[in-house]
Amino acid sequence: MNTPILEMRSITKEFPGVKALNNVSFRVAQGEIHCLVGENGAGKSTLMKVLSGVYPHGTYTGDILYNGQVQSFRGIRDSEHAGIAIIYQELALVPEMTVYENIFLGNEIRKGSVIDWNETIKRAGEMLAKVRLRVNPDVKIKDLGVGKQQLVEIAKALSRDVKLLILDEPTAALNEDDSANLLDLLRGLRDQGVTCILISHKLKEVIDIADSVTVLRDGQTIVTLDAHKGEVSEATLIKFMVGREIENIYPSRPNKQIGEVVLETRDWSAYDPSLGRQVLRNINFNVRRGEIIGFAGLMGSGRTELALSLFGNPTHYRTQGELVVKGKKRSFQKPKDAIKAGVAYVTEDRKGNGLILIQDVKRNITLANLQAIANNNIIDNNAEVKVSNEYRTSLNIKTPTVEQTVSNLSGGNQQKVCLSKWLFAKPEILILDEPTRGIDVGAKFEIYTLMNQLVEQGMSIIMISSELPEVLGMSDRVYIVSSGRITGELPIEEATQEKIMHLATN
Structure with missing residues (x-):
């Protein structure tokens, strides 16, 4: 050397x-x-x-x-x-x-x-x-x-x-x-x-x-x-x-129980006033109960814009078209409306939009569902600690205590806190935007295993990812987005990296 x-x-x-x-x-x-x-x-x-x-x-x-x-x-x-x-x-x-x-x-x-x-x-x-x-x-x-x-x-x-x-x-x-x-x-x-x-x-x-x-x-x-x-x-x-061998980083899900359509968009479009342009054009897609839908596409293709427009439109796009959730036409004016309807969104930017970094683990975990741990609009501190420790154990969040400030945790453990927050809100439809960005292979495996467990319990997952092996390894179907449009839909049996990239660059 x-x-x-x-x-x-x-x-x-x-x-x-x-x-x-x-x-x-x-x-x-x-x-x-x-x-x-x-x-x-x-x-x-x-x-x-x-x-x-x-x-x-x-x-x-x-x-x-x-x-x-x-x-x-x-x-x-x-x-x-x-x-x-x-x-x-x-x-x-x-x-x-x-x-x-x-x-x-x-x-x-x-x-x-x-x-x-x-x-x-x-x-x-x-x-x-x-x-x-x-x-x-x-x-x-x-x-x-x-x-x-x-x-x-x-x-x-x-x-x-x-x-x-x-x-x-x-x-x-x-x-x-x-x-x-x-x-x-x-x-x-x-x-x-x-x-x-x-x-x-x-x-x-x-x-x-x-x-x-x-x-x-x-x-x-x-x-x-x-x-x-x-x-x-x-x-x-x-x-x-x-410290151990992982033969397949994408755990198998042999007993798939895919049910009825739980979320669907029809000719869904969005205009961004701050950019002065259309960011989504006539999007038609659906996700079924117990299914993981993958969204692939290049950066700037419109994947995150689609997620935000569905989750109560916090960026205030001008939307058109129909959003149908569990058989009912819905119009979410703010994220609170989406949460009440059973839709949750784990952002791609956990530090900027997903967590309050100066707060501790327990406050972040319970943030999206405070009413569940409140009596007469007063937070029950014991209940908050109990709930947070349950998620700390079940998601294997590595922290000495739930009183630890979130900014002191590693990226993978911060991501698990983000997931815990939205799981505590008890969603039926979970949107995951770049769920494993910036985290290691061991934490990825744990998150993939959790995703499989959630859909086996009847949850539906919409996963946005820039990592094509992740899309191919975890999805049941794949939608490809390019320039704000869906340019293709592939069953996982037919999906390849080459096909996805071809559709992503159309």
Whole structure:
């Protein structure tokens, strides 16, 4: 192996009630792409926050050696000065500022005491060229797609002469083309001498790009594998990540009991006044009792817009057409109406729209059905704790207590809290929008198993997913959406990735 640019030795980091990292050692060679994988809560992001100074020296035990020197980073600025940059899944860009302003934010180019805007724009163009992004530096960030914003973040890191680039779930919100473009860019950066640490739950992506892979589990280092020696495979990674073999990540459902139609749309359309355009056109689909319907399509195709328009229309689209729920024509004016009718929606954005991050687990779980734990409009605290602990157990939410603040949980456990909230509302029709985005293979398996259990009990599930293997592995039927229209319906026996992509690009 090449000379190490980084060694983290015996790192231990504790939070109240939990040891997030327990004697973790981690070594990264100069000029490689090193992937860091593990279940949600394994300690990956915590380890990188220790490295980048988010958790400063003195708040953990152990040593960080960077370029052979012991480091004592007191904050992010210290690690940045050393040539280390970290890019999080939630991008740290200012939407109302231009691309060039964002690239040099906090690292302004000055002529004396005044910012040299001409040089800033020129240098921003050079950075954009390095990441192969052809946009005008004058464009505002809010006018770029997520994939392009991700490239701006990397350009920002490169403007600081980065030597070690850390990316935390960089492709979680990207479509396949943007993901492939980003991975190709990382290969190019590696060839230019930039070392990359990539955290990802997408194992195929890891296998495709990694030179080395380190697996963490329960805050401990399990193994480091050399991809060039053939040590990295999906089965091997899963076994080390979850501590057991999972032969089929999509659990079978042999005893399907599919019944009558419970939700149907007829010529359903929606106009978005804020965008000034039609987002849905003449949508006709149905879902039956005990059935999982998959919705596939490219990002921006209209899948989430359809879900929101059905769930009480919180975005205030102008809708037309008929919505029939359990045989009755319905017109939900707000989400509360949908909830009363037995329809629930688990958003794709759990942190922005699904959870109240500053509240604890129990408050989040009971939020959508407070009347069930209230006496004379007063919350019964004992009942709230009892209900929350039941969901904590049944969904295997890893938290020391239901009093724990939700923001302190891993992504997979936050997703389980989201699911618990809506299951407590006792829905008959559950809309899942990207139900496993940004979570690990073990948590995915648990959610898939839960989905099967729910439909076996008579619930109906509408699943929106950008992961075609997930759509094919879990659905009974698949609808494909493109440009706000349904371009095809396939029984699962006939569905393939090729057919879906053909219909998704029509």
